Amino acid sequence: MAVVITSRESFPEDYPTHTKSLSECSELQKIYLFNNKLSGIIPDGLGTLSNLSVLFLANNNLTGGVPLSLGSNSFIRTVILINNTLTGGIPPLLANSSSLQLLDLTNNHLSGEIPSALFNSSSIVILALGVNNFVGSIPPLVHTSSPLEILILSENNLSGSIPTSLGNFSSLTWLLLSQNSIKGAIPSSLSIIPTIEQLDLSFNNLSGDCNKLLCASIPLLQLPQCNTEASKKWQASVILKIVGFTALCLVLLSWFAVVLLKKRKKVTQSSHPSSKELMQCSYPDLVKATNDFSLANLVGSGKSGSVYKGRFEFEEHTVAIKVFKLDQLGIPKSFIAECKTLRNTRHRNLLRVITACSTFDTIGNEFKALILEYMPNGSLEGWLYPNLDKYGLKRPLSLGSRITIVTDIASALDYLHNHCVPPVVHCDLKPSNILLDDVMGARLADFGLAKFILSFSHSCHHSSTSLLGPRGSIGYIAPEYGFGSKLSTEGNVYSYGIIILEILTGKHPTDGMFTNGLNLHKYVEKAFPQKIAEVLDPCIVPSSEDDGVDSCILHLVKLGLLCSMETPNDRPTMQDVYAEAITIKEAFAVLHG
Structure with missing residues (x-):
């Protein structure tokens, strides 16, 4: 060959x-x-x-x-x-x-x-x-x-x-x-x-x-139920036929037929809940779904809230329930802002919000929660740094999975930056906020210590002022935020670049080795390209004969370095980043096709 x-x-x-x-x-x-x-x-x-x-x-x-x-x-x-x-x-x-x-x-x-x-x-x-x-x-x-x-x-x-x-x-x-x-x-x-x-x-x-x-x-x-006039007439016709047939059954089969029909109706309604039923989620429903918010169902916890997994009686799939800590400064307003933003965004690589619950608990305290789709494979952080006591031994992420995750997140950010009006900036990009579905597809979320997605003001298309100072997590925050710069899409690109380098090296940006001016970007940059194998996660280092895979890795490393440049103007746009990520993914797919 x-x-x-x-x-x-x-x-x-x-x-x-x-x-x-x-x-x-x-x-x-x-x-x-x-x-x-x-x-x-x-x-x-x-x-x-x-x-x-x-x-x-x-x-x-x-x-x-x-x-x-x-x-x-x-x-x-x-x-x-x-x-x-x-x-x-x-x-x-x-x-x-x-x-x-x-x-x-x-x-x-x-x-x-x-x-x-x-x-x-x-x-x-x-x-x-x-x-x-x-x-x-x-x-x-x-x-x-x-x-x-x-x-x-x-x-x-x-x-x-x-x-x-x-x-x-x-x-x-x-x-x-x-x-x-x-x-x-x-x-x-x-x-x-x-x-x-x-x-x-x-x-x-x-x-x-x-x-x-x-x-x-x-x-x-996942679009709403049809409600046209034609469908109403059709439904009315069907209902009349059902009523007539039911009446005949009542005459012929007496009360026993009534019992059977009611049971069948109850099962049908439980198996196919309407959108209205899903939207009417009460505090008792959440208590029951999470077994009274038991620790066994706790997925993660941070300053903004705690996330539980649960299952409603009227929903066959497990869901994630994010309960906000309303005693924290700014959290009630952030809940409203997050609901407004998520209501106007829908993308295959964004965590889907099923509904929201804003009510009072049994002792009269204000209660707010978001009900989200549940991601069975946890977070990217859990795969990069597995906690053996909690999760058991996990198989290391393959290079193909890492490339797919990088591409999925680029897709989500490209959507937020370029296809939302007004554009949206995710203020806390990091592996714990990247969740993995049952086929290891990535969804951008805000679990754990996540901050909220902020939309841009209409008067400023490329940045937005934050009254709370730099938002995000240490190691992923763009350098310019430390000098008072406004929130921007370029800041998102920086965080994304750091995540790419972390995925490829298995090194956390706050690792103890990064001292005296050395950071993850400089660590990788010094080894690129001749000595790149020395800093890669050993699980993905290609063999000496696998030149094609080596080329894919080099391009992915280069993309991470470009995105994490210190100066915002030196970073590529998310549209260009996504295009490059797709090219790398296609190249890898051809090699393993």
């Missing part, structure tokens, strides 16, 4: 000569040349390599078109050419490839119509063509056996309507069609896709009653 992996900031000026020689390596199977400054066209000869399965040339300055010869390669499985300046269309032969599983051409200057063969492929799982200049309409799906899971066509010039046949993609989890010129009604067939998680149709010219499509139709989106 021959693999070429090169990933650096610069490349020799005779790049075309080098790549031409690569075209002569008939046994070459995988090419990784991402995150360089490569320019010129992609040699057509690369597509003639009969054993080539992976072509990864993301984040360069490549021009020209997608090599026509790629489609003639019967082994090509992954083509990732994102963030270049490629032009032209998608070669028909590539679109018809029976081996292609991942095609990512995001953020280029590609144009023309999207070949219909891509939508009827029997092999493509990920198709990402966003941020280009594609025109025409979305091709209809002819075959219903497509394995497609992710379809991204955002930010193009697509027109026409959304084909109803898209509902036949039974494995589709992401459907992103935003910022096009698509018109017409949203097809109801989208509501029957059983696996859909992300649906973005924004900034188009769509029409119709969206409520009929989405409300309660896609469980994973």
Whole structure:
């Protein structure tokens, strides 16, 4: 197996000569040349390599078109050419490839119509063509056996309507069609896709009653119950039929049938509680759910409050209940501020708030709590520094899990900074506030000693004044906060960078070794890049032969160092950070695909 992996900031000026020689390596199977400054066209000869399965040339300055010869390669499985300046269309032969599983051409200057063969492929799982200049309409799906899971066509010039046949993609989890010129009604067939998680149709010219499509139709989106006039009439008709049938049963089966019907009704209501029932959470409900707030159910405790796990009679899943310590200065107002912020935010990597409870306890004291989704795998801190007495021996986090966590948190912060109006700053980023779900996906939260999420003022788009001084935890607070600087997104980026370095080294930023001006950033910076293996967590140090993994680690270390630069203006934006994190994650996935 021959693999070429090169990933650096610069490349020799005779790049075309080098790549031409690569075209002569008939046994070459995988090419990784991402995150360089490569320019010129992609040699057509690369597509003639009969054993080539992976072509990864993301984040360069490549021009020209997608090599026509790629489609003639019967082994090509992954083509990732994102963030270049490629032009032209998608070669028909590539679109018809029976081996292609991942095609990512995001953020280029590609144009023309999207070949219909891509939508009827029997092999493509990920198709990402966003941020280009594609025109025409979305091709209809002819075959219903497509394995497609992710379809991204955002930010193009697509027109026409959304084909109803898209509902036949039974494995589709992401459907992103935003910022096009698509018109017409949203097809109801989208509501029957059983696996859909992300649906973005924004900034188009769509029409119709969206409520009929989405409300309660896609469980994973957790939208409210439908309440249209048509549904009311249908419900009334059903109720009349049920009443008539029940009356007949009463006549035929006497009181015994009544008992059975009541039991069945009670079970049904318990199994499918309405949104109103979930919103009416009382103090006695919380006492019962947590076994009177017993220590056995205590998850964590800090200055702002304590978190318990519990289970309501009307909810089958375990929940987390955060009880606020209202005797602490500023906590009552913070509870209100947090509720307002969380009410206006929803993202797959933010901890979901189920409801809130503001009432009085049994002796008349004010009581406030948030009911949140429960994360069974605890916090990132618990995995980096396991407490054996409390949790038992945990398997060390794999490099793949660490990369996923880094990407998930970048996704959450990118959403808070760039997709919330007004933007939101999380004021206490640290591993204990990063929770892990049942599949080790990361959610940004505020457990333990966490401070509250603060929104920016409308008059200041990049910073917000804090009356309480710097917020956060020692080791993660941005240096400028110590000099009276306002809260900012740049401060979040700094905290995120420290978390990356901590995840990779297993060193806490307040470790006793950091004295006399030495900190985690400088500790890693001194070892980068030649001696980086000496400071990495031993659990993730790659073997000497695993150059691809080593490249992923170096890029992740570099990202952590850039984010944790001392001067705010030297740090990248969260949008750029998230894009880089995705690239690293994709590169690692290809290596282990």
